[in-house]
Amino acid sequence: MKFLRPFYIKNRFFYTCLGIIVLFVISFLFPKLLAITKLLFIIFLTVFVLDTLILFFARKGIQARRILPEKLSNGDKNPIELSLENYYTFPVYATIIDETPEQFQLRNFRIQRRLAASSTSALSYELRPTERGEYNFGKLNVYISTVFGLVARRFTFSSDEMVPTYPSFLQLKKYDLMAIHNKLDQYGIKKIRRIGHTMEFEQIKEYVQGDDLRTINWKATAKKNQLMVNQYQDEKSQPVYSVIDKGRVMKMPFDELSLLDYAINASLVISNVILKKQDKAGIFTFSKKVENVVVAERRTSQMSLILEGLYNIKTDFYESDYSRLYGNIKRNITQRSLLLLYTNFETLDSLKRQLPYLKGISKNHLLVVIFFKNTELNNLVTEKAESVQQVYDKVIAEKFVFEKRLIVNELKKYGIYSILTSPENLTIDTINKYLEIKARGLI
Incomplete structure (x- = not known):
């Protein structure tokens, strides 16, 4: 249920409401429970208001950034890195939903992390593309809740980004x-x-200082009565x-x-x-x-x-x-x-x-x-x-x-x-x- 754009009611809120409603119904059969149920209802409303104020009191709250590679490698697992900074002075719970390219068809992608107070966290996940071309990432959505977990505040980061996918x-x-x-x-x-020599034979020449002694041609040396070497050229x-x-x-x-x-x-x-x-x-x-x-x-x-x-x-x-x-x-x-x-x-x-x-x-x-x-x-x-x-x-x-x-x-x-x-x-x-x-x- 959504009242305001950055404000979301979590399932725990509805489960708690359902429990209180059940207690009110039971109170008709057992009147002594009515006072306890009313007290629980007041506590629930107080916690709900407190939870909301705590989340929205900080103007900045959370800062997140998606770090994409210059290009993706087709058929391989490519790491996608995320960086999160928690400006709250208390620990919070983050649910991260990254809008991955439509080619992956990831309908239930989410990462849940506990972020320590006033800390910076780095995490990553992997994507394996199976076709070449352009992959468009959408927004990076981070939902923050407190230990009470009744409401969540949404932060949205990173505008649309395109990454090309190249051969592996x-x-x-x-x-x-x-x-x-x-x-x-x-x-x-x-x-x-390799079979044979790695160089192609070119000619026989007189030995000069610096020539490789392994290339001496002994037959030609005997005929000429002086050192002769085989000369090779690169293949x-x-x-x-x-x-x-x-x-x-x-x-x-x-x-x-x-x-x-x-x-x-x-x-x-x-x-x-x-x-x-x-x-x-x-x-x-x-x-x-x-x-x-x-x-x-x-x-x-x-x-x-x-x-x-x-x-x-x-x-x-x-x-x-x-x-x-x-x-x-x-x-x-x-x-x-x-x-x-x-x-x-x-x-x-x-x-x-x-x-x-x-x-x-x-x-x-x-x-x-x-x-x-x-x-x-x-x-x-x-x-x-x-x-x-x-x-x-x-x-x-x-x-x-x-x-x-x-x-x-x-x-x-x-x-x-x-x-x-x-x-x-x-x-x-x-x-x-x-x-x-x-x-x-x-x-």
């Missing part, structure tokens, strides 16, 4: 830190020893593109994120790894046409360009046009490149429709087709069937799981690399495949 940069930071502390293997990323940076299918096959959800968002998050991380390995990183998407192109380069601003490009990817429900993808790659990517194609094939027939274009792309480039396991089907296969219907469902699920393996074999037959992975392991499996290709000197 927290995941990017996590892998960066793991690489710094050499803990990548603990998270499933394999340490792969040329290779272009690596993350190619993201944004058609309807990538709309399948997993753990509240679409396969498209998993692909976007993985592309951000692998692009950073590619640049750290001295290669050129780029991205583009395709569906009805090729869009969101960031040309593969090694410039210092490349990660910012890739992040902005991934942020602006909008999905659609069209069937992806692989013929247009093939034509665009043939026209615009002239140097042999590694193409990490994020897509999804559910059946062998769906692959065979696009196989001629994939074979055409793989003639000039090293193509890795990355597609997803249907984890729900995998769970169904492992469950024990207890009815005829469950047996039928299990057989169908096994058929689809088997078809995924057939797709891998079909791609391998034509020299096309592939990764069949679950969405949660996509980033790790993609990094491992890139490191493997790099170590084998395939690009």
Whole structure:
């Protein structure tokens, strides 16, 4: 019940009123209770007035502030911090209702805290966005009550604020830190020893002071009767593109994120790894046409360009046009490149429709087709069937799981690399495949 805008009657008030009414009714049967009931009613009114005066006596009362990050990380838990200052000279009880963005659909969000007298408190909660875009926060409402708890005074802070949600940069930071502390293997990323030399041979030259003694060519030294060394040049940076299918096959959800968002998050991380390995990183998407192109380069601003490009990817429900993808790659990517194609094939027939274009792309480039396991089907296969219907469902699920393996074999037959992975392991499996290709000197 609301009398004035900042003034709210709490449930305890109504419960107490109901109790006093019941006592008045009982007093008709037991007249001796009437005097006690009247006394309780007077005490109740006195406490109610006192509670109201105490809350509204202080002009300032409470000051609160919401501290938002510059941007949110999609698919990750993002901390939202709140700072509260209690100017009352006695402890109060706060109920905090933050108007979170509508994308979260939090209908019963509230935080309850006891605030010490004349103190400052900091608290936080977490939000996990599941789609990229703009997230608008509303007002921060704080309801303050005393130990009596009959009324509450509302304080409103923080005007509307907008925070953009980007692809998972927290995941990017996590892998960066793991690489710094050499803990990548603990998270499933394999340490792969490079085959051969890390430099390309250029020529044999006379030894001069300062040359690496390990590069001495002993055969040439014997022939020339003077020290000769092998001279190497750094390997040329290779272009690596993350190619993201944004058609309807990538709309399948997993753990509240679409396969498209998993692909976007993985592309951000692998692009950073590619640049750290001295290669050129780029991205583009395709569906009805090729869009969101960031040309593969090694410039210092490349990660910012890739992040902005991934942020602006909008999905659609069209069937992806692989013929247009093939034509665009043939026209615009002239140097042999590694193409990490994020897509999804559910059946062998769906692959065979696009196989001629994939074979055409793989003639000039090293193509890795990355597609997803249907984890729900995998769970169904492992469950024990207890009815005829469950047996039928299990057989169908096994058929689809088997078809995924057939797709891998079909791609391998034509020299096309592939990764069949679950969405949660996509980033790790993609990094491992890139490191493997790099170590084998395939690009």
